[in-house]
Amino acid sequence: MVNTTERRIVVVGASLGGLRAAEQLRAAGWDGEIEVIGDEPYAPYNRPPLSKELLANPGLSADEALAKVAFRRKKQTEDVTFRLGSAVVSSNLQERVLRLADGTQVTFDGLVIASGLRARRLTAPGPMGGRHVIRTLDDSLALHSELKPGTQVVVIGAGFIGCEAAATALELGCDVTLVEGGKGPMHRPLGSDVAEAFRRRLVRRGITCLADRHVEKFEACDTDSTRVGAVVLASGERLPTEVVIEAVGSVPNVEWLEGNDLNLTDGVLCDEWLRPVGTSNVVAVGDIARFPDLRLRQTPRRIEHWATPGDTAKTAARTLTADLAGASLPDPCDALPNFWSDQFGLRISGLGSPALADELAVMEGTLDDIDAGIAVGYWRDSVLVGVVVAGLPAQRLLQYRTQLTAAAV
Amino acid sequence: MKVHVDRKLCDNHGQCAIAAPDVFRMNDDGVLEYDENITDDQVDEVEEAIDVCPVQAILLASD
Ligand SMILES: Cc1cc2nc3c(=O)[nH]c(=O)nc-3n(C[C@H](O)[C@H](O)[C@H](O)COP(=O)(O)OP(=O)(O)OC[C@H]3O[C@@H](n4cnc5c(N)ncnc54)[C@H](O)[C@@H]3O)c2cc1C
Numbered sequence: 001m002v003n004t005t006e007r008r009i010v011v012v013g014a015s016l017g018g019l020r021a022a023e024q025l026r027a028a029g030w031d032g033e034i035e036v037i038g039d040e041p042y043a044p045y046n047r048p049p050l051s052k053e054l055l056a057n058p059g060l061s062a063d064e065a066l067a068k069v070a071f072r073r074k075k076q077t078e079d080v081t082f083r084l085g086s087a088v089v090s091s092n093l094q095e096r097v098l099r100l101a102d103g104t105q106v107t108f109d110g111l112v113i114a115s116g117l118r119a120r121r122l123t124a125p126g127p128m129g130g131r132h133v134i135r136t137l138d139d140s141l142a143l144h145s146e147l148k149p150g151t152q153v154v155v156i157g158a159g160f161i162g163c164e165a166a167a168t169a170l171e172l173g174c175d176v177t178l179v180e181g182g183k184g185p186m187h188r189p190l191g192s193d194v195a196e197a198f199r200r201r202l203v204r205r206g207i208t209c210l211a212d213r214h215v216e217k218f219e220a221c222d223t224d225s226t227r228v229g230a231v232v233l234a235s236g237e238r239l240p241t242e243v244v245i246e247a248v249g250s251v252p253n254v255e256w257l258e259g260n261d262l263n264l265t266d267g268v269l270c271d272e273w274l275r276p277v278g279t280s281n282v283v284a285v286g287d288i289a290r291f292p293d294l295r296l297r298q299t300p301r302r303i304e305h306w307a308t309p310g311d312t313a314k315t316a317a318r319t320l321t322a323d324l325a326g327a328s329l330p331d332p333c334d335a336l337p338n339f340w341s342d343q344f345g346l347r348i349s350g351l352g353s354p355a356l357a358d359e360l361a362v363m364e365g366t367l368d369d370i371d372a373g374i375a376v377g378y379w380r381d382s383v384l385v386g387v388v389v390a391g392l393p394a395q396r397l398l399q400y401r402t403q404l405t406a407a408a409v
Numbered sequence: 410m411k412v413h414v415d416r417k418l419c420d421n422h423g424q425c426a427i428a429a430p431d432v433f434r435m436n437d438d439g440v441l442e443y444d445e446n447i448t449d450d451q452v453d454e455v456e457e458a459i460d461v462c463p464v465q466a467i468l469l470a471s472d
């Protein structure tokens with residue numbers, strides 16, 4: 001083994017991707033220094049509860065909430081340094097140096113890009129008070145404090161996070177309207193028929209769903225000009241409200257990488273070993289990495305699921321240590337994507353790439369009664385490329401997974 | 410080594426059964442079953458199961 005103890009790998013981003021990268025670097029035999037730099041004040045924590053249990057769970061201080069969602073620190077990473085509350089503002093990958101917000105320069109031998117995404121904001125004009133996004137622990141706690149029973153809430157965007165937030169707000173006793181930008185709840189991954197079935201379910205539970213609407217502006221409330229009082233849609237409709245949840249997607253945190261000749265269109269374009277194209281001794285992991293699809297040979301894309309940081313960190317860490325040691329490369333990343341969402345006590349799980357399908361069919365159950373359990377298959381060019389399961393025991397999901405991996409070429 | 414799953418946390422996601430199928434299984438009711446005692450050569454896959462569990466319900470301790 002090469003002596004790496006004098007050398008340093010810096011990880012930018014202290015969330016799931018950054019944590020898994022540090023763990024996997026140790027697992028890959030890197031015994032040099034590892035420093036993880038993150039701009040949030042918290043050690044790595046789990047985001048899925050932010051729109052689910054943690055948003056629903058009342059009366060927690062920030063410390064108690066963090067204790068609930070913080071990731072465990074593994075023994076192998078006890079000597080990893082975490083520099084928290086510190087943003088990287090620029091980088092020179094040739095010279096191997098980063099600059100932090102306070103002007104500090106940090107040098108590195110190897111770099112892991114794990115700076116993930118931030119919530120996209122609507123640009124429609126109007127006051128900001130009462131408008132929320134859900135990406136961080138602070139976002140979730142701030143939103144929770146406004147979701148009192150009887151509060152009028154408008155959720156804008158019907159992806160997974162918008163649907164989860166709408167369900168949680170309704171369960172907290174709020175009066176909820178869901179403004180769908182597109183063709184139905186979770187339409188992009190699930191397809192029209194399935195999206196419509198989920199809309200019927202949301203409506204039955206008491207959510208008002210407005211399909212294919214766009215926000216024109218926000219109006220101030222009568223008593224406080226800094227707070228939102230109504231959402232005005234391009235259709236002319238006016239929705240009086242006290243709280244707005246903007247769940248309109250995300251923006252990759254790539255600004256600190258500008259000026260390095262990288263392809264930063266929709267994340268960081270990487271090869272199948274998670275190396276940003278045109279770099280050496282650099283890898284990217286998690287939500288920010290746009291990498292080739294070795295299973296379906298599709299254009300490189302980002303995969304915004306919880307499992308992705310773990311899957312990509314494994315390949316990326318082995319690749320980076322191999323590159324730094326001049327050793328041969330590991331297997332490239334070809335993990336099967338998987339995701340889940342919880343809405344009104346129903347677990348929706350997805351495997352593979354349903355969003356790429358050109359055809360879908362119900363394999364089990366009926367779209368008229370999702371709660372009784374359904375499985376939907378997604379095909380592309382007659383090959384099974386994805387399965388979505390809702391309300392079925394996990395054992396069924398595992399069986400469909402076997403079917404899906406067998407179908408893959 | 411001994412595996413322990415915190416049943417209060419476990420949400421029956423089944424991810425552990427994908428990562429380490431000879432230690433973790435989902436029964437027909439969708440409930441997790443697992444072996445408490447594992448051998449040294451099962452440690453790596455259990456570590457993997459620990460990483461993929463979305464609720465951090467799995468613990469591994471030396472006995
Ligand atoms: C509300 C919510 C619910 C979710 N629910 C699910 C779910 O049910 N199922 C599922 O499969 N997935 C879910 N996800 C997705 C999952 O949480 C993400 O895929 C995962 O968090 C990605 O991890 P990451 O480390 O790649 O990026 P991130 O978690 O985005 O972390 C990036 C970190 O880097 C920091 N950073 C950014 N720029 C800089 C900089 N210049 N300097 C220093 N630090 C920087 C950021 O502040 C952040 O802490 C959910 C996400 C959210 C937000």
Ligand code: SF4
Pocket residue numbers: 414418419420421422423424425426433441461462463464465466467
């Ligand atoms: S992955 Fe975690 S939550 Fe899922 S069954 Fe295994 S222990 Fe339970």
